[in-house]
Amino acid sequence: MNNDVAVSMQNITKAFGTKVVANDDVSLDVKKGEILALLGENGSGKTTLMNMLSGIYHPDSGKIFVNSQEAVIRSPKDAYDLGIGMIHQHFKLVDIFTATENIALGMKKDVSGSNKEIAKGIKDICDRYGFDVDPNQKVYNMSVSQKQTLEIVKTLYRGANILILDEPTAVLTPQETEKLFSVLINMKKDGKSIIIITHKLNEVLAISDRVSILRKGKYICTIDTKEATVMSLTEAMVGQKVELNIERNNVKNKEERLIIEHLTCLNKYGTKALDDVTFTAYGGEILGIAGISGSGQKELLESISGLHPAEEGSSVIYVKPETKEKTQLIGKTVKQIRDLGVAMSFVPEDRLGMGLVATMGMADNMMLKSYKDNRFMFTSRRDSRKLAEKKKEELEVVTPSIYTAVKKLSGGNVQKVLVGREISSDPNLFLAAYAVRGLDINTSYTIYNLLNERKENGCAVIYVGEDLDVLLALCDRIIVLCAGKLNGIVDARTATKEEIGMMMTHLNEEGEEDGNS
Amino acid sequence: MAGFISLFQAAVVFGTVIMFGAVGEIITEKSGNLNLGVPGIMYLGGIASLAGVFFYESSTENPNKFLCIIIALLCGFAASAFGGLIYSFLTITLRANQNVTGLTLTIFGSGVANFFGGSLNKLAGGVGQISVAATSSAFRTSIPGLSKLGAVGKLFFSYGWLAYVAIAVAIICQWYLKRTRSGLNLRAVGENPATADAAGINVKAYKYVATCVGAGISGLGGVFYVMDYTKGTWSNDGTIENLGWLAVALVIFTTWRPKNAIWGAYLFGILYWAYFYIGGLTRSSQEIFKMLPYIVTIIVLIVISLRKKKENQPPQALGLAYFREER
Numbered sequence: 001m002n003n004d005v006a007v008s009m010q011n012i013t014k015a016f017g018t019k020v021v022a023n024d025d026v027s028l029d030v031k032k033g034e035i036l037a038l039l040g041e042n043g044s045g046k047t048t049l050m051n052m053l054s055g056i057y058h059p060d061s062g063k064i065f066v067n068s069q070e071a072v073i074r075s076p077k078d079a080y081d082l083g084i085g086m087i088h089q090h091f092k093l094v095d096i097f098t099a100t101e102n103i104a105l106g107m108k109k110d111v112s113g114s115n116k117e118i119a120k121g122i123k124d125i126c127d128r129y130g131f132d133v134d135p136n137q138k139v140y141n142m143s144v145s146q147k148q149t150l151e152i153v154k155t156l157y158r159g160a161n162i163l164i165l166d167e168p169t170a171v172l173t174p175q176e177t178e179k180l181f182s183v184l185i186n187m188k189k190d191g192k193s194i195i196i197i198t199h200k201l202n203e204v205l206a207i208s209d210r211v212s213i214l215r216k217g218k219y220i221c222t223i224d225t226k227e228a229t230v231m232s233l234t235e236a237m238v239g240q241k242v243e244l245n246i247e248r249n250n251v252k253n254k255e256e257r258l259i260i261e262h263l264t265c266l267n268k269y270g271t272k273a274l275d276d277v278t279f280t281a282y283g284g285e286i287l288g289i290a291g292i293s294g295s296g297q298k299e300l301l302e303s304i305s306g307l308h309p310a311e312e313g314s315s316v317i318y319v320k321p322e323t324k325e326k327t328q329l330i331g332k333t334v335k336q337i338r339d340l341g342v343a344m345s346f347v348p349e350d351r352l353g354m355g356l357v358a359t360m361g362m363a364d365n366m367m368l369k370s371y372k373d374n375r376f377m378f379t380s381r382r383d384s385r386k387l388a389e390k391k392k393e394e395l396e397v398v399t400p401s402i403y404t405a406v407k408k409l410s411g412g413n414v415q416k417v418l419v420g421r422e423i424s425s426d427p428n429l430f431l432a433a434y435a436v437r438g439l440d441i442n443t444s445y446t447i448y449n450l451l452n453e454r455k456e457n458g459c460a461v462i463y464v465g466e467d468l469d470v471l472l473a474l475c476d477r478i479i480v481l482c483a484g485k486l487n488g489i490v491d492a493r494t495a496t497k498e499e500i501g502m503m504m505t506h507l508n509e510e511g512e513e514d515g516n517s
Numbered sequence: 518m519a520g521f522i523s524l525f526q527a528a529v530v531f532g533t534v535i536m537f538g539a540v541g542e543i544i545t546e547k548s549g550n551l552n553l554g555v556p557g558i559m560y561l562g563g564i565a566s567l568a569g570v571f572f573y574e575s576s577t578e579n580p581n582k583f584l585c586i587i588i589a590l591l592c593g594f595a596a597s598a599f600g601g602l603i604y605s606f607l608t609i610t611l612r613a614n615q616n617v618t619g620l621t622l623t624i625f626g627s628g629v630a631n632f633f634g635g636s637l638n639k640l641a642g643g644v645g646q647i648s649v650a651a652t653s654s655a656f657r658t659s660i661p662g663l664s665k666l667g668a669v670g671k672l673f674f675s676y677g678w679l680a681y682v683a684i685a686v687a688i689i690c691q692w693y694l695k696r697t698r699s700g701l702n703l704r705a706v707g708e709n710p711a712t713a714d715a716a717g718i719n720v721k722a723y724k725y726v727a728t729c730v731g732a733g734i735s736g737l738g739g740v741f742y743v744m745d746y747t748k749g750t751w752s753n754d755g756t757i758e759n760l761g762w763l764a765v766a767l768v769i770f771t772t773w774r775p776k777n778a779i780w781g782a783y784l785f786g787i788l789y790w791a792y793f794y795i796g797g798l799t800r801s802s803q804e805i806f807k808m809l810p811y812i813v814t815i816i817v818l819i820v821i822s823l824r825k826k827k828e829n830q831p832p833q834a835l836g837l838a839y840f841r842e843e844r
Binding site for chain 1: 522574684698701704705708709711712714715716717718827828830833
C-alpha cells in the first residue's frame with residue numbers, strides 16, 4: 001500500500017434496517033497533507049460514511065486502513081486513539097463548561113496534565129494555526145463560529161492527524177468561512193489530512209485538492225480539483241435522468257392562489273433563513289421546491305402556515321378561490337390560516353414528530369384536527385371514525401384496526417394517515433414536504449396520485465422534494481432555493497437535472513460566486 | 518436563649534439527616550438521574566443498619582463498639598446502594614421512566630423497612646420494642662470536654678459524631694465535583710451525555726456508580742436518624758419519609774452544590790421545627806408552619822428560573838434516559 005495514504009476505506013457497506021442502504025460498497029483514500037472534499041446530495045451517505053471513520057457507526061462489511069494498518073474502530077475513543085477526529089454539525093460541547101474544561105473532558109489526568117497545562121496547550125495550538133480561543137470562556141457565551149473553533153482545537157489537542165469536518169460552513173458567515181479555510185490550509189501545510197463534507201461546489205473548488213463524489217449511497221468517482229468544473233461536479237453529483245411514469249396533466253383553470261412578496265425570515269442563529277423571496281402559486285398546479293436541505297424550505301412552509309415569524313416588509317397574500325378576496329396571512333394564527341383552507345403536511349425525519357400522536361389510533365388522530373368543530377364540550381367520535389375508515393380503504397392503509405396506535409404501523413402507512421388527514425379537509429392550498437421520504441415505490445405513487453387529485457380539483461399544491469427526478473416528473477413549475485434566496489423558477493417540463501443541480505448549489509447573481517454566497 | 522439553643526439542636530439533628538439525603542441525591546442528579554426514591558432509600562439504610570447491629574448485639578455478651586459502628590454503617594450503606602442499584606438497572610439499562618421508578622422505590626423502601634421494623638420489634642421480645650443500646654451510645658458519643666463549654670458547647674459540640682461526618686462528606690463531594698477530573702466527567706454526563714460519550718467517557722458506568730454511591734450516602738441519613746435520633750429503636754411514624762422529601766427539595770434549594778447543603782440543611786431543620794417554638798399555635802395552625810421548607814424551595818425555584826443563570830440550572834439531561842444515536 002502507498003505510504004502517503006493516511007486513511008483508506010475499502011468496500012464499505014452499511015445498511016440501516018433491511019431496506020435503507022446508506023453506503024453500498026464505497027472505497028475512499030485520503031492522502032497525508034491533503035484536503036479531500038466529500039461531495040454529494042442530501043442522503044447520499046456522506047455523513048454515514050464518515051461516522052464509520054469516527055466510531056459512531058460500525059460498517060456491516062468492508063475494511064478500514066489507517067496509516068497502512070488495518071483498524072477496527074468501535075467507538076469515538078478508538079478513533080481518537082488512531083488520530084481521527086470528527087467535527088460534527090451539532091457540536092459536542094458542554095454548555096456550562098469553559099473551553100479548557102471541555103477539552104479536559106474524558107482525558108486521563110496523567111496524559112493531559114492540569115488545567116493550566118491544558119490552557120497552555122490550547123494557546124500553542126492557537127498560535128500555530130491561527131485560531132482564536134479564550135481558554136476560560138464558557139461555551140454558552142460563545143458564537144457558533146467560536147464553538148466550531150473550539151471543537152477543532154479540541155480535536156487537535158487530542159492529537160488528531162486526520163480531521164473530518166461535517167458541513168462546517170453551513171452555520172458560518174462568509175468572513176468566518178474565509179477564516180476557517182485559512183486555518184485549514186495551515187493545518188494541511190502541517191501535514192494533517194482533512195476531509196470536508198459539503199455540497200457547496202464553490203467551496204469544493206476553493207479549498208480541496210481532490211474531490212470524491214457519492215450518489216445515493218454509492219461511490220461515483222474521485223477527481224483532482226484542478227481538473228474539475230462546476231459543470232462536471234454537478235453532473236457527477238446528480239447523475240443521469242431517471243424516467244418515472246408519474247401522470248402529469250396540463251394545468252387547467254390556472255388562477256392566483258398565493259402571492260408571496262419579499263418574504264424574509266430569520267433562523268435561530270439570527271441569520272436569514274429566507275431572503276427576499278417572491279413568487280406566486282396558482283390553483284390547479286403543483287409547484288415544486290428544490291434545494292439542498294436547510295436552504296429555507298422548512299421556513300418557507302412554516303411562515304406560510306403561521307408557524308414561523310416573518311420579518312418586516314414580508315407579504316404573503318392568500319386569494320380565496322370563489323370570491324377572489326385577498327387576505328394577508330402574516331400576523332394570523334395557525335388556526336385562522338387553517339380555517340382559510342390552507343393545509344400542511346410536513347414529514348420530518350421522524351415521521352411521528354409532527355402532526356400525529358404516536359400512541360393514538362387512526363380514528364383519534366383524525367379527530368385532532370376537527371374536534372374544535374364540535375358544538376359543545378363533548379366530542380363526536382362518529383365522524384372521525386367514519387373518516388378513518390374511509391381513508392383506510394381509499395389509501396389502503398395496512399392496520400389491524402383504526403384504533404391501533406399509529407406508532408405500530410410501518411412508516412409508509414403512517415405517512416398515508418398523515419397526508420390523508422390533511423387532504424380530507426379539502427384544502428385550497430396544500431403544502432407537502434418530503435411526503436415520500438422513506439417510502440417504497442408503490443406507496444410513493446399513491447401519494448403522487450393524491451397530490452394530482454388535489455391539482456385536478458383546483459387546489460394549489462406546493463411540494464418540497466428531495467429527489468430531482470420526482471420533482472421534474474410531478475411538478476408543473478419548480479422553484480429553486482439556494483441559501484435562502486430564490487435562485488430561479490423553471491418549467492418542470494423542459495428543465496434538466498443539471499440545470500436545477502447548478503441552481504441548487506450556485507447562486508446566479510454575478511459577484512456572489514467566489515466563496516461568499 | 519434556652520429556647521433558641523434547643524431549636525438549634527433539634528435543627529442540627531434533623532438537618533444532618535436531610536444533609537446526607539441531599540448530598541447523596543446531588544451526586545445522583547449530577548449524573549442525570551432524578552432519583553425520587555430518596556425517602557425509600559433512607560428507610561432501607563435505617564432498617565438495614567438496625568437489623569445488622571441487632572443480630573450482632575444479640576449474638577454476643579459484650580458488643581465491641583467499634584465493630585457495632587462498622588456493621589451499622591456497612592449494612593446501611595450497602596442496603597441503600599442496593600436501592601440505587603435497582604433504580605440504576607431499571608432506568609439506565611432498561612430505560613424505565615425515572616420519575617415512576619423513583620416513586621416506586623420510595624414506596625418499596627418504606628414498605629420493606631416498616632415490615633422488617635415490625636418483625637424486629639417482635640423478635641426483640643420483652644416490651645415489643647427493639648433496642649440496640651450499645652451501638653446507639655457509640656453513635657451518640659460526642660467530643661468529651663468540648664460539649665461542656667456552656668452555650669457554645671451545646672450549640673456546636675453536643676452532637677453524635679456522624680453529624681460532623683455529614684459536613685465532611687458534603688465538603689468532599691463539593692471538592693470532588695468541582696476540582697477533580699472524574700467530577701468534571703460526571704458533570705458532563707449529567708449535562709450532555711452524548712458529548713461525554715463522544716469524549717470517550719463511559720456514560721453508563723458513571724451513571725451506575727454515581728447513583729449507587731449517591732444512594733449509599735443518602736442512606737446514611739437513615740442510619741443517623743435511627744441510631745442517633747431514635748436511639749437505636751424503630752417506630753414507623755413516617756418521619757424518615759418527611760425528611761427524605763425535604764432532602765429532595767433541598768437539592769433544588771442548593772442549586773446542586775453540596776456546600777450549600779450544609780447551611781441549607783440546618784435552615785430546613787429550623788424551619789421544620791419552627792412551629793414547636795412559636796407560641797400559641799393550635800394543632801391545625803402548626804401544619805401551616807410545617808410547609809415552610811417547601812415554600813422556601815418554591816421561592817428558590819422561582820428565583821433561579823427568573824435569573825436564568827446557567828450555572829444554577831439543573832443538569833441539562835436530568836431525567837432523560839441516554840442511548841446512543843442510532844438510525
